[in-house]
Amino acid sequence: MQILIFGLFAFCGVHLVRLLAPRWRERQIAHFGERPWKGLFALVALAGLVMICWGFGLARQLPLVLYAPPASLRHLTALFTLVAFVLVAAAYVPRNHIKAALGQPMLLGVVVWASGHLLSNGMLHDAVLFGAFLSWALLMALALQQRDRLAGVRAAPGTLRGDGIALVVGTVAWAVFAFWLHGWLIGVDPMAGMH
Structure with a gap:
C-alpha cells in the first residue's frame, strides 16, 4: 500500500x-x-x-474489504465510465459545447470515473486510489475554473460537429478500453456477465 x-x-x-x-x-x-x-x-x-x-x-x-457493493452497481460504473471517456475526449476536441459549458471536462471526467469506481469497488486499495483521484480532480477543477473566471478566460463556442466528434471518439475509446484493454491491462474484465 x-x-x-x-x-x-x-x-x-x-x-x-x-x-x-x-x-x-x-x-x-x-x-x-x-x-x-x-x-x-x-x-x-x-x-x-x-x-x-x-x-x-x-x-x-x-485485499481488505471496506464495504460490499451490490454487483448491479457494475452497470452504473460502466455508464459513469462512458460519460468520463466522453468528457476526456471533449477536453481535446476543438469547439464543442461540453468544453464550452464545463471549462475543465478532463478533470470532471476523472471525477466521474473515480466516483463510478468507488460505487462498485469496496476494497481499501480501491478507496485509496479512486478517492485520491476524486479529491485531486475536484480540487484542480474548482481551482482552475476560479482562475479562468478571474482571468476572463472562456472556451471557444461549441459546434454540433465538435459535439459529435467528442461523442464518437469518447464512445469508441470507452468501448475499446471496456471490452478489451481493461482486462488485459488491469486484469479485471469490467464487462464480465454483461456481454
Whole structure:
C-alpha cells in the first residue's frame, strides 16, 4: 500500500504545484529554464504513475474489504465510465459545447470515473486510489475554473460537429478500453456477465 500512496503523492502533488505554490514554480522555471522544468515535471508524474500501477497491483494481492457493493452497481460504473471517456475526449476536441459549458471536462471526467469506481469497488486499495483521484480532480477543477473566471478566460463556442466528434471518439475509446484493454491491462474484465 505504501508504494501506491507514494505514487499518488508524486503524481497528484506535482500537478498541484501550479495551484499551491505558483511563485515557487515560477522561480524554479526562471532558475532552471522551462524545458528542464517540464522534463522534471514529466519525469516525476511518470514515476508517480508507475508507482500507482505497481502499488495498486501489490495492494490487490492483500485485499481488505471496506464495504460490499451490490454487483448491479457494475452497470452504473460502466455508464459513469462512458460519460468520463466522453468528457476526456471533449477536453481535446476543438469547439464543442461540453468544453464550452464545463471549462475543465478532463478533470470532471476523472471525477466521474473515480466516483463510478468507488460505487462498485469496496476494497481499501480501491478507496485509496479512486478517492485520491476524486479529491485531486475536484480540487484542480474548482481551482482552475476560479482562475479562468478571474482571468476572463472562456472556451471557444461549441459546434454540433465538435459535439459529435467528442461523442464518437469518447464512445469508441470507452468501448475499446471496456471490452478489451481493461482486462488485459488491469486484469479485471469490467464487462464480465454483461456481454
